[in-house]
Amino acid sequence: MTFFLSGCLETVNSHIYFSERLTESYMRSRWLPPLETGIDTRDQIVKKLGQPSGTFENGRIYSYRLIINEWKEGLSDNMYSGYANAYHLQSEILEVVAARRLEQIEKDGFLLVVTDENMEKHEKEVILSMGEFHLVLVFNIDGVLTRDSLIRIRP
Amino acid sequence: MRRVTPMKGTKRQEQPLTLAYAAILFIVILVLTGGCATPKIKPIDKMDFSDRLQFLINGTTTREDVLLKLGEPSGRFEGERILTYMLSVDDKRDLRVLPRPLAVSRTDPRVYELDPMVCSLVLVFQSNNLLEKSELVCSGDEPK
Numbered sequence: 001m002t003f004f005l006s007g008c009l010e011t012v013n014s015h016i017y018f019s020e021r022l023t024e025s026y027m028r029s030r031w032l033p034p035l036e037t038g039i040d041t042r043d044q045i046v047k048k049l050g051q052p053s054g055t056f057e058n059g060r061i062y063s064y065r066l067i068i069n070e071w072k073e074g075l076s077d078n079m080y081s082g083y084a085n086a087y088h089l090q091s092e093i094l095e096v097v098a099a100r101r102l103e104q105i106e107k108d109g110f111l112l113v114v115t116d117e118n119m120e121k122h123e124k125e126v127i128l129s130m131g132e133f134h135l136v137l138v139f140n141i142d143g144v145l146t147r148d149s150l151i152r153i154r155p
Numbered sequence: 156m157r158r159v160t161p162m163k164g165t166k167r168q169e170q171p172l173t174l175a176y177a178a179i180l181f182i183v184i185l186v187l188t189g190g191c192a193t194p195k196i197k198p199i200d201k202m203d204f205s206d207r208l209q210f211l212i213n214g215t216t217t218r219e220d221v222l223l224k225l226g227e228p229s230g231r232f233e234g235e236r237i238l239t240y241m242l243s244v245d246d247k248r249d250l251r252v253l254p255r256p257l258a259v260s261r262t263d264p265r266v267y268e269l270d271p272m273v274c275s276l277v278l279v280f281q282s283n284n285l286l287e288k289s290e291l292v293c294s295g296d297e298p299k
Contacts, residue, residue, distance in 0.1 A: 054227050056235055057284065061219060063227040132254055134226030138219055147219075151226035153254050 011092045018155040021102060022068070022131040027150060031068060031111045032135070035148055042143040049135075050113045061138050065114040067122075068131035070104050075124040083128045105130065130155060207250045208276070208291070216286040221278060225252055237279050244272040244293065 033048040040048075045062065052062035075083070112118075114126055126132075132154040138147040210216060210224055218235065222228075230239040241253040253273075274293040281287045 056218065056222060061222055063222060065227055126254075134252075136222045136226060138223070147223060149223040149226075151224075151252070153226060153252055 010095045012095045012098055014093045014098060015155050017093075017095075017098045018102075018130050022105075022152070022155060024133070024150045024152055027066070027068075027131070027133050027152070031066075031109075032150075035137070035145065037145050037148060040145040042139050042145075045137060045145065051115060052137075053113060053115050059139075061136065064135040064137070066133045066135055067112045067114055067126050067129045068105055068109045069112040069122070069125045069129060070101075070109050071125050072108050072110065074122075075128070080124040080128065101130065211278070211286060211289050213286050213288055218280050218284045218286075221286070225276075229253070235280070237277065239278070240276040242274040242276055242291075244274060250274070 035045070035048075042059070042062070046052075049064055053065040054063040055061065056063070071079075112122060112125070114122065119126065132152075134151045134153055136149045136151070137145055140146045207224075210220060218238070221238065225240055228238040229241045231237065232239070242250045243253050244250055272293050272295040274291050277290045277292070279287045279289070
């Protein structure tokens with residue numbers, strides 16, 4: 001059935017499709033709380049985002065490994081196998097399938113800060129997430145945010 | 156004492172056996188050395204790739220600059236003196252930072268996303284947080 005349908009329906013390159021949509025600006029506007037340079041303190045950042053994934057230079061620099069997690073209830077082993085098997089086959093996927101996945105991200109997604117503590121618990125979701133970003137925050141000697149950067153890791 | 160003499164044709168029978176052993180030995184060696192074949196690993200000039208790494212200047216670039224440009228490193232050693240990043244190089248010679256678990260798990264399905272060339276960027280910092288030296292070591296097929 002899928003074979004016959006795939007002949008009629010449009011396919012898209014998965015990487016390009018998601019790269020064009022899950023951008024840094026999309027991440028900032030849709031998922032990140034507003035970050036105010038020169039105003040936000042380290043404590044305020046922790047209230048907004050939680051504990052960082054990593055710290056550098058005695059806490060002067062925070063790094064957040066951010067995942068858009070589409071699976072509120074987590075992924076069962078069966079679901080994970082299904083997604084994982086499809087994962088490397090999907091350089092070209094049906095556009096409707098890609099669009100459905102974006103809808104799922106919009107509907108059920110939430111921002112997850114991956115830390116060494118929760119990595120094991122969320123490993124499956126982290127591996128299969130379509131969106132991974134690193135947020136790096138630099139604080140001054142008074143603990144006020146001075147510089148920030150959002151780097152897209154995936155797609 | 157009864158002398159044992161080789162039967163006629165024994166030598167001729169031994170010859171195919173010896174050949175068979177040699178063939179088996181050859182196949183075993185081939186398989187073993189195939190498994191141990193050294194992958195193409197070589198240092199690469201950072202400037203050969205996209206401008207993503209051109210900000211790395213010894214004695215000038217800070218650890219802060221590196222983190223702001225490349226994100227969280229895949230590894231850190233000797234405290235934070237040495238940071239490492241796993242990078243993938245695509246056909247357009249563009250570099251991208253790889254997600255961390257890829258550095259440790261080959262069962263991760265995302266390995267199928269890997270470009271033909273995978274690199275380790277090793278950055279060493281001085282005590283004043285300035286970059287002391289950097290090295291990019293790659294394995295796999297260099298993009299044309």
